[in-house]
Amino acid sequence: MTSRAESGQAESLFDDPAITGGARDDTAGDASRIPGPSGPSGGSAGTDGQPLAVRMRPRGLDEVVGQGHLLGPGTPIRQLVDRDVPMSLVLWGPPGTGKTTLATVVSHVTSRRFVEVSAVSDGVKRVRAEIDLARRELGMTGRQTVLFVDEVHRFNKAQQDALLPAVENRWVSFIGATTENPFFSVISPLLSRSLLLTLEPLGDDALREVVGRAIAEERGLGGAVRLDPAAEDHLVRLAGGDARRALTYLEAAALVVDDPGPDGDVPVIDPDVLERAVDRAAVRYDREGDQHYDVISAFIKSIRGSDVDAALHYLARMIEAGEDPRFIARRLIVHASEDVGMADPTALPTAVAAAQAVEFVGLPEARINLAQAVIHLSLAPKSNAVITAVDGALSDVRKGLAGPVPAHLREAHYKGAAKLGHGKGYKYAHDHPGGVVRQKYAPDAVHGREYYRPTRHGAESRFTEVLARIRSVLRGNGERR
CATH class of the missing domain: 1.20.272.10 (Zinc Finger, Delta Prime; domain 3)
Incomplete structure (x- = not known):
């Protein structure tokens, strides 16, 4: 039996026959239906087989969408790229927010040697070998190396320790990417020698820009499809701030979109196409509209x-x-x-x-x-006694029911306070049985007012009796003096 590789067919929809050694077979499956300007994969020359998210990775800082707080003039990333300033960075953020993108941009636009290490598949041996090579390169040519460690939180303590000499002596400019909180997942010595930059999930507008570029640009889909506004809204919601996910779903939708009709119109990705591609029903929900408020209201009331x-x-x-x-x-x-x-x-x-x-x-x-x-x-048992109490107190204050603090409760530790009568007659609660003693605490304007009224629900029921006994003592109805 002849194998797919021997027959020149790709092993999967996204395999490149040029890599597997065979010639392209245009009939070898549904890959031929993915629209694009330069062949079935939708990519330009040299990009066949690469996912859309990889093809659309920014080539310079000006193409990076979002993370404006990190990319402005004078920011550490700008210093690293524009001035080749040696420094070490830890990039922390959710998936698809641009951590690998920023590191890749550094490799494209600086004169430094760029090395990428994955903490998932590489170990200390690889890290030490790259550091040794970087030291030799720096010593012989003066050329610096950017060492990018993706998923650095997956390195254990010993593996992260191996990075310290290189970071300390600036043999490399270290860039570590992590989706985990670095204060828990990155060792303190490495974190203290690096600048921590936090990336935020992309907003809706930023995701729309990413998707729009991917549809229009030649290295993306080259205008071979259109995206219905409702489908775009659904795609942005599904992406959840993750640009990579947005592009992956867009590429999947481009794969299953109907062929152009006889009039040659560009095929349109509508919500039905997107639902079919990603197997996720479109939830009708506008995060800034009625659905947002209605659903959260129903959620809390439930x-x-x-x-x-x-x-x-x-x-x-x-x-x-x-x-x-x-x-x-x-x-x-x-x-x-x-x-x-x-x-x-x-x-x-x-x-x-x-x-x-x-x-x-x-x-x-x-x-x-x-x-x-x-x-x-x-x-849980329910009680609104807390909000009723604080709102009642706030209402009285706003009505002007405040008045001076009783003299015996005022600060009495500064010179001259005693002459003013501050602290005179104050009873220290811990000197009395049960830690409660008859004493006036509230100003005259609200003396005797009861804001907190515990219910008989759940654990709060025990506070009903406790509070009654305490109030009785404070107001002189109890036995403690």
């Missing part, structure tokens, strides 16, 4: 109403639509105090932990942490 299943539905809907997970986490933190409060004091730490997980882990894994918080808050 948690407040203890309907855990409805709450999980709305959580999934927001995640699938590309809602910012940090926004969801912030709403959970607010809800934990506003609608659960002291009825379950563990609700707030759970919500805060979920928010931290979003920052440390990111989607898709953080969906689990968010779901755990949603389930906890949905099933």
